[in-house]
Amino acid sequence: NPWQLTDAQAKRWAFAFNRGIRPLTGANHDTLVDAALRQLWQEMRQQIDLLKASGAAEPTPLTQSAFFQAPVWLDSQRLLAMHASAYERPRLSEIHLAEGRLERSGPGIGFSPLRRIHGPGPEGQPWVLAQASRTRSVRNQLETWIGRRNRVLVLYDGELQRRFIRGHFLEGDALWRSQGMVALAAIERGPDSQQRLVIGHVDSQGRGQLPLQDRQVLPTQGRPWQPAWRPESTQLVWVEQYRFGYRLILVEAADPAERRVLLDHEHRIMQPHWSADGQRLYFVSDASGVSNAYVMDLKADQPEIVAVTNVLGKVLAAVPEPEGKRLALLSERADGLSLSIIDAEQRHSQLPRIETPWRAPAESPELTRRIIDLSAAPSVPAITEPYAGLAHFVPLYWTPTTAPVPEGGIGAAGVAADPLMTHVLRLGAGAGVNDGPVARAEYTWSGWHLNMGFAAWHSEYRYEDRYDVEGRSYRQQETRRGGELRLGRGFSLGDRANHLYLAAGLERFHGDFEVPLIPAPENFRLRLRPKAEERYLELRLGRSLGNFRLPDGYGQGSGLSIRGRYRHSGLGGDIEGHLAQASTRFSLDVFPQLGQQLVILGNIGWLDGDVSLRRSFAIGGDAGFLPRGYHEVVDRGRFFTGGSIAWRTPLWRPFTSWGPSALVHRQVILEAFADGAMVDNQAFFGGSDYYTSTGLSLHSSWLVWRAMLNPGIGAAYRFQDERGVRAWFTLDFPW
Secondary structure, eight states, X not given: OHHHHXXXXXXXXXXXXXXXXXXXXXXXXXXXXXXXXXXXXXXXXXXXXXXXXXXXXXXXXXXXXXXXXXXXXXXXXXXXXXXXXXXXOEEEEEEETTTTEEEEXXXXXXXXXXXXXXXXXXXXXXXXXXXXXXXXOHHHHHHHHTTSOOOEEEEEOTTOOEEEEOSOEEEEEEEEOSTTEEEEEEEEEOTTXXXXXXXXXXXXXXXXXXXXXXXXXXXXXXXXXXXXXXXXXXXXXXXXXXXXXXXXXXXXXXXXXXXXXXXXXXSOEEEEEEOTTSXXXXXXXXXXXXXXXXXXXXXXXXXXXXXXXXXXXXXXXXEEOTTSSEEEEEEXXXXXXXXXXXXXXXXXXXXXXXXXXXXXXXXXXXXXXXXXXXXXXXXXXXXXXXXXXXXXXXXXXXEEESOSSTTOOEEEXXXXXXXXXXXXXXXXXXXXXXXXXXXXXXXXXXXXXXXXXXXXXXXXXXXXXXXXXXXXXXEEEEEEEEEEEEEEXXXXXXXXXXXXXXXXXXXXXXXXXXXXXXXXXXXXXXXXXXXXXXXEEEEEEEEEXXXXXXXXXXXXXXXXXXXXXXXXXXXXXXXXXXXXXXXXXXXXXXXXXXXXXXXXXXXXXXXEEOOOTTTSEEESSTTOOSSTTOOSOOEEESEEEEEEEEEEEEEEOOOEEOTTSSEEXXXXXXXXXXXXXXXXXXXXXXXXXXXXXXXXXXXEEXXXXXXXXXXXXXXXXXXXXXXXXXXXXXXXXXX
């Protein structure tokens, strides 16, 4: 039964990833995966042999540079294309065909296909339509990150001057009209994230953000993509994706309700481009199982569709030159994306057919080859039941760590959850930095619009050989037990980039102190056992502006994150306490291709009211984060400021997983850093010492389900309080 198989796979226990399906299949998961890979490799070899026997070949690339979007013809000897320069930064580049050279023309304008505006532009210069950022200013980049702005369409003239078109557009096409007006057809993303096909006019002689005049939304019967104006007409063609496949639609802009379906099948259709006379339509499709370029001749009553290419790799776009004699191909080869030129008149009447098990889209049963044969299975009526996450609640993993609790220590931590992560339990236990036992449990339920959860903890802190101002030693031990209820959004596992929630908690404190009595003999001590209770209400919020979803190997990519919390505590009677903290992190992928990243951190904190030893801000020790290298507490205070700047570079990037397990080794990272922080009891940046350190850390990045583990070692040179090098190791587990 396939449902039993699926259920068995979902109940894999921690570090026993292969056992779940053995009773049903008679084999481990690894064995089945290896057999499937061998069959897939054999099938691929057979397909390649079939393609080669039919004469399929890879087009000859124009240059050794990588191109990643459809180009435009400037004239019969020049192409304009988006070129991937060093460190994967896009560059707008001219390719001179006669000389076979590449000439850099300007900065990259985005990753969308370029479109030449049909018809003669002002002063005979070719104009280009593309997608770009409005500006490189920090303000507009931040607004883009938080969703208030998006990439827009932009007009380029021969001098590469930008004319921004106002709106949230994904892609489009343009056609010259009279008196400098441009007819625009574009895919617009609305506030509801739905795609709409809109047309209108733009005044190319304007400046700044050009409005779309006479805006009109065309009716579609699916998701529209890649509109293209027919030259010297008011007709428009676009690709329409719907649940059973793709359609190529042609309409008259003045009467869009009269639709002409040029092509309709279950395979992908991409990148329609018209010939200069508007009689031929070139497009790309994977109807044969391999993505090739096709041409549709619209002069006949029944348009004929013929293949133009027969490639081993994949054709992504075919753009005809203005004279119509050649095509510029964007194709994918074994060594990446490249541009090539072919004869526009070549034809392939019959292409070899490569069967694909999954066609796009795969929502229709008759269009998808079934992977599991259900013909022999008994007929069982379908029964739907409400999802019950607790019925599928299993341990996911555990790991040794130097953070069994957020304050640090040595121990182990683990996570248990259901497949949809509606119930998540995290546990940690071990020994604290000061030898006392520590433990923490957190539970989150996210099956509602608001997350609900609780946390409970126990910690003991032992301090031997403490010294008072007279140099007399004493002993101190603290025991804390507490619990906390949470209500809000964003504190579930793997969903902490943006959060806002309210926490209410209770923490009880038991102390045991042996303190010297002054004046008294040296060996005379007073033993105190105070008790206290703290009730608090805390608001926590965080916002991430950028890409924080493991884009390139780091847990956080380019972007800005801000965290803050405010806590009001009642400590019995009229004694109250206030705590406010804020932190910010800015990450910038400087050279993405090489994995180089710049990270800047900033922290600030303030305490008011009753301040116990454990609640005050510290430099060093288990409670101190910055600066690194201070293992013992060297200073405490009510006001805290600190920061760090670091440069990360990967030494090894395997990105390797182990069979069907959820454990992935991402990369080994070397980080150079400089830290600084200070605490004061009077004000921010008061007269206290500023503690600094600089050093290196080496850690390995692992991903288990949604958690990043970063075990490693480090060393820092501390410039204050016993100068010298201090080393450490970590088995970092992120709470």
